[in-house]
Amino acid sequence: MTTRLIPYLMMNGNAKEAIHFYEKALDAQLLFMQTFGEMPEDPQMAMPPEAKDRVSHAMIKIGESDMMFSDTFPGQPHAIGSQVTICISTDDKDKTKRFYDALQDGGQVSMPLQETFFSPGYAVVTDKFGVTFQLFTEGKQ
Numbered sequence: 001m002t003t004r005l006i007p008y009l010m011m012n013g014n015a016k017e018a019i020h021f022y023e024k025a026l027d028a029q030l031l032f033m034q035t036f037g038e039m040p041e042d043p044q045m046a047m048p049p050e051a052k053d054r055v056s057h058a059m060i061k062i063g064e065s066d067m068m069f070s071d072t073f074p075g076q077p078h079a080i081g082s083q084v085t086i087c088i089s090t091d092d093k094d095k096t097k098r099f100y101d102a103l104q105d106g107g108q109v110s111m112p113l114q115e116t117f118f119s120p121g122y123a124v125v126t127d128k129f130g131v132t133f134q135l136f137t138e139g140k141q
Contacts, residue, residue: 007086008068009131012078015055015069018129025102025127026062026088033058036073050074062088080130087134093121096137103127103135 011018022028037052054071067086072078090096100113106128113123113135121137 004066006066006068007084008070009084009129010078011055011069011071011129013054013071013074014129015058015071018131019055019058019060019069021127021129022060022062022067025105026099028060028062028067031059031061031066036071048074063090085132085134087136089136089138091138093137093139096121096123096135099133100125100135103133 009015009018016033019028019030019033023030034056035052036047036054036056039056041047051074054073055069056071058069060067060069088096088099090099097113100123103125104127108126110124110126110132111122113121116122119137120139121135123135124132125135126132
């Protein structure tokens with residue numbers, strides 16, 4: 001059996017927007033999405049109207065990897081995604097550059113895309129949702 005690392009992003013009511021952004025920026029495919037309103041009702045806990053359209057669980061596929069999402073329930077505390085860092089590894093420097101360009105739109109570059117001793121193309125970008133990505137190109141210089 002294989003063990004995989006799947007990043008899980010807790011969003012603050014904007015999970016759908018983030019999913020659509022990653023579909024475009026990273027060629028992601030939506031595998032599953034369910035809102036709180038689509039979940040079975042719990043008679044002991046009333047669903048506030050503002051929660052019904054929030055994402056209770058979603059999964060996207062980026063290349064061979066999966067990423068999961070959920071929105072917080074209204075009123076729950078939320079910390080911007082600094083506790084989550086995701087390394088995106090490719091074997092194509094052009095693809096790394098495309099991802100880099102897309103993710104920095106509305107975001108902030110911590111380390112510009114460059115050749116390093118360990119990668120022909122490496123960068124660190126925090127996107128407009130506060131999620132930090134390490135972009136790593138496999139291979140020799």
